[in-house]
Amino acid sequence: MSSIKLRCQVDYSGFVLDVELSIPAQGITGILGPSGSGKTTLLRALAGLDRHAGSVVSVAGEVWQSEDDFLPVHERRLGYVFQESGLFAHLNVRDNIEYGHRRAVQRSPMEPLVSLLNLGDLLDRDVATLSGGERQRVAIARALAANPRVLLMDEPLSGLDVARRSEIMPYLESLHQELEIPIVYVSHALEEIARLSDQVVVLENGAVVANGPVAEVFTRLDLPPAHWDAAAAVIEAQVVANEDDQLVQLKFSGGSLLVPALNYVSEDVRLQVAARDVSLTLEHQSGTSILNILKVTVTDIAEDEPGQVLVQLDAGGTALLSRVTGRSARELDLKRGQSLFAQVKGAAVLR
Amino acid sequence: MRALFALLLVLYAQGLYAADVSVAVASNFVATAHELAGSFEAETGYTVTLSPGSTGKHYAQIRHGAPFDVFLAADAERPELLCDEGLASPDTLYSYAFGRLVLWSKDLPVSDTAIANGLNDNSFRFLAIANPELAPYGRAAREYLEAGSLWGRLSGKLVRGENVAQAMQYVDSGNAQLALVAASLTLGQPGNVWPVPVELYAPIEQQAVLLKSSPAASAFMQFLQSEVARKIIVANGYYLP
Amino acid sequence: MITPEDINALLLTLRLAFVSTAVLLVAGTPLAWWLAHTTRAVKPVCEALVALPLVLPPTVLGFYLLIALGPDGPVGGLMQFFGATPLAFTFAGLVVGSVIYSLPFVVQPLQDTFASIGRRPAEVAATLGASPVDRFFTVTLPLARRGFVTAAVLGFAHTLGEFGVVLMIGGNIPGVTRVASIAVYDHVERLNYAGAHSLSLSLIAISFLLLLAVYGFNRRLRILPV
Numbered sequence: 001m002s003s004i005k006l007r008c009q010v011d012y013s014g015f016v017l018d019v020e021l022s023i024p025a026q027g028i029t030g031i032l033g034p035s036g037s038g039k040t041t042l043l044r045a046l047a048g049l050d051r052h053a054g055s056v057v058s059v060a061g062e063v064w065q066s067e068d069d070f071l072p073v074h075e076r077r078l079g080y081v082f083q084e085s086g087l088f089a090h091l092n093v094r095d096n097i098e099y100g101h102r103r104a105v106q107r108s109p110m111e112p113l114v115s116l117l118n119l120g121d122l123l124d125r126d127v128a129t130l131s132g133g134e135r136q137r138v139a140i141a142r143a144l145a146a147n148p149r150v151l152l153m154d155e156p157l158s159g160l161d162v163a164r165r166s167e168i169m170p171y172l173e174s175l176h177q178e179l180e181i182p183i184v185y186v187s188h189a190l191e192e193i194a195r196l197s198d199q200v201v202v203l204e205n206g207a208v209v210a211n212g213p214v215a216e217v218f219t220r221l222d223l224p225p226a227h228w229d230a231a232a233a234v235i236e237a238q239v240v241a242n243e244d245d246q247l248v249q250l251k252f253s254g255g256s257l258l259v260p261a262l263n264y265v266s267e268d269v270r271l272q273v274a275a276r277d278v279s280l281t282l283e284h285q286s287g288t289s290i291l292n293i294l295k296v297t298v299t300d301i302a303e304d305e306p307g308q309v310l311v312q313l314d315a316g317g318t319a320l321l322s323r324v325t326g327r328s329a330r331e332l333d334l335k336r337g338q339s340l341f342a343q344v345k346g347a348a349v350l351r
Numbered sequence: 352m353r354a355l356f357a358l359l360l361v362l363y364a365q366g367l368y369a370a371d372v373s374v375a376v377a378s379n380f381v382a383t384a385h386e387l388a389g390s391f392e393a394e395t396g397y398t399v400t401l402s403p404g405s406t407g408k409h410y411a412q413i414r415h416g417a418p419f420d421v422f423l424a425a426d427a428e429r430p431e432l433l434c435d436e437g438l439a440s441p442d443t444l445y446s447y448a449f450g451r452l453v454l455w456s457k458d459l460p461v462s463d464t465a466i467a468n469g470l471n472d473n474s475f476r477f478l479a480i481a482n483p484e485l486a487p488y489g490r491a492a493r494e495y496l497e498a499g500s501l502w503g504r505l506s507g508k509l510v511r512g513e514n515v516a517q518a519m520q521y522v523d524s525g526n527a528q529l530a531l532v533a534a535s536l537t538l539g540q541p542g543n544v545w546p547v548p549v550e551l552y553a554p555i556e557q558q559a560v561l562l563k564s565s566p567a568a569s570a571f572m573q574f575l576q577s578e579v580a581r582k583i584i585v586a587n588g589y590y591l592p
Numbered sequence: 593m594i595t596p597e598d599i600n601a602l603l604l605t606l607r608l609a610f611v612s613t614a615v616l617l618v619a620g621t622p623l624a625w626w627l628a629h630t631t632r633a634v635k636p637v638c639e640a641l642v643a644l645p646l647v648l649p650p651t652v653l654g655f656y657l658l659i660a661l662g663p664d665g666p667v668g669g670l671m672q673f674f675g676a677t678p679l680a681f682t683f684a685g686l687v688v689g690s691v692i693y694s695l696p697f698v699v700q701p702l703q704d705t706f707a708s709i710g711r712r713p714a715e716v717a718a719t720l721g722a723s724p725v726d727r728f729f730t731v732t733l734p735l736a737r738r739g740f741v742t743a744a745v746l747g748f749a750h751t752l753g754e755f756g757v758v759l760m761i762g763g764n765i766p767g768v769t770r771v772a773s774i775a776v777y778d779h780v781e782r783l784n785y786a787g788a789h790s791l792s793l794s795l796i797a798i799s800f801l802l803l804l805a806v807y808g809f810n811r812r813l814r815i816l817p818v
Contacts, residue, residue, distance in 0.1 A: 047719065049715055049718070049719075072718075072723075073715075073718040073719060074717075074718045074719075074720075074721050074722055074723050074724075074726075074727075075721075077721075078719060079719065080716070080719035082712070082715075082716065084712075086712050086713065086715075086716040088713060088716070088717075088731060088735075089735065090731075090734040090735055090737075099717070099720055099722075099730075100720040100721065103720055103721035103722060103726075104721065105721075142720065143719070143720070146719075146720050146721055405781070407781045407782065408781060411780070411781065411783065476678065477680075477681055477763065479763070482764060482778070484778060484781070484782050485778070485781050485782065507765075507768075509765065510681045510763030510764065510765060511763060511764035511765070512763070512764075513759065513764075520658070521658075521680075521681075521763065524658050524659050524661075524662040524664075524665070524680075525662035525663040525664050525665075525668065526658060526661060526662045526663075526668075526678065526680035526681065526761075527680075527681070527763075
């Protein structure tokens, strides 16, 4: 399988980035890390927007930068979506999208893109009149109109409010399905990465601390994401049946789950289960309002915040996380290999 | 030459402060006036301030109330106008010097045929004169050139300075090769000088007039007519009747 | 009434202003671009040099220019070496003087505009496949429209009023270097106030109408958010 390789060392005053990584040249790879971890620097180095001596970049076998060579940005077939959209103020929406289209090495028709991102009504509009979400959709269309070999996205949702973000998410998800090119998606938001990525690279203080499938990286207790406030496990499930009372039954390797009924487009569903929403009992409880009780085995335990403990669980091959108090952990005498029940209070359907 | 120009700028910029006698003096006469002033100050103890410039400018300034005591012009016309306008004392009006027009160059040979030859073989790019509309030496230069039927032929090669000093500066900086200027300015300057025959231009009668009566100013006017003063004036390239 | 010579002087002045402004826009744009984006240590030195004509008396500028253009000066000497015609007392010489004299009036607004546009639009254009020249003309220039108008207007207006430099290096040649400002000066010197009035008023009227036209056009250009 071909890959995107990057080796980069950057030393600004007070900030060091030192990475060497290889990510797949297909699907969506998320680059996750807190502010200041070097995500944007990494993405810009990959794109060639900043040129750092000694960096090596190759995409699907094509060398973009090496010891002796540097392919200028405009000669790389890439698409880049900036955090603040960067739409050209002097052009309307259509001309913005055409800007990339016109310069594409091989031009494919623009219509599919316009309808994919639902921009039909906006084409003649002045850029200044667009909302944040509309701007980002135009920016994405513009980047894709240039027919890139890889799409790079730098925290495209950071500048948007919650409403706009949920408005745009479906479009990003559809990109995943519709595009054959790899997408590298930088964000500090766990949920965005969880929702969109197949693979995730975790950056901390300018270094790569994890690089692997999302479900695995998020539930390993030796990696940062499990220790974040929003720590969650990612579950792939299938829709089994629609229940009468606004609930839907899902099935996954660890059993079944009931979630609120929404319009599910496909049979395959990805769920996010937050560590704080999973509590543990030694016996299967009855007479509780929690509907989802799963049989699990403890696979790992780690200290978290003072007085808090993180527990990694295995449910039929799917990993889950639970965050409990230190006292509970002692009273339940939690240890590796122990069998118990996980009560899942809420599961957010990502897609 | 540069020093003289710088001196002119400095003197001009200085403005008039309260000296005993403040004199508006034509640019071509400045160096001479300096010598005269030195001699006068030594003899009488009065202090003198000199303000060099073009006679036209001085005339306009005096008409608008500039506080000069004595006017040493480069022509007769402007002092006479001031007398007519009641701004100067007619009985003090007299010719203090007669100017000589000379052809001057740093490297080119000068003679009565220099300009004509130069036109024929294109040996000079520009001839500098003072602006004939404003400066008497410029007017004299024009008269000389017209007398020799050269004026029309020179049209593309003639540059006009605000005054003879600027005309000289054009040549000194090498941008013009010939100049028709006052003899007094060329004394002590390295270069070639050819005096234009006085009959070829109307005499440059430089007249002096008293503007404001005061013991010091009157003393200065008297001094200008003394033997000592006349010697200085002639030594500087002017002539006197 | 206005004489043919004065009309000549006016036309000469307008020609000088147009040519100088054009030269400054072409030569000043790369300089302004570089100043807006460079982080080299030499930047303040360059900025001070560009701003120098703002503070120098025009006569000082003209004085040194006259010396520099002469055969013994650095510029004149070099030109003489290559057999080029000297610049003093020529229209070309006036253009050189005007370009130096009006330099900061063109470069500074352009620099400010480029700096406020920043690097992002050009970066975006690069990711979309635009080469450096392409992105300069298709993105940077259009976004900098207003800055260009300001720079052109300032440079033009400043040159219209140029006097001190021309006084030093012009030589007052009718039709060649006798610009309107010098002509007015001469009229005043000769106490021809009527002539001075008619020429001055004509110059004011023409300048005002030109500026009005330019600002009217500029108003139609939207302020582009960047």
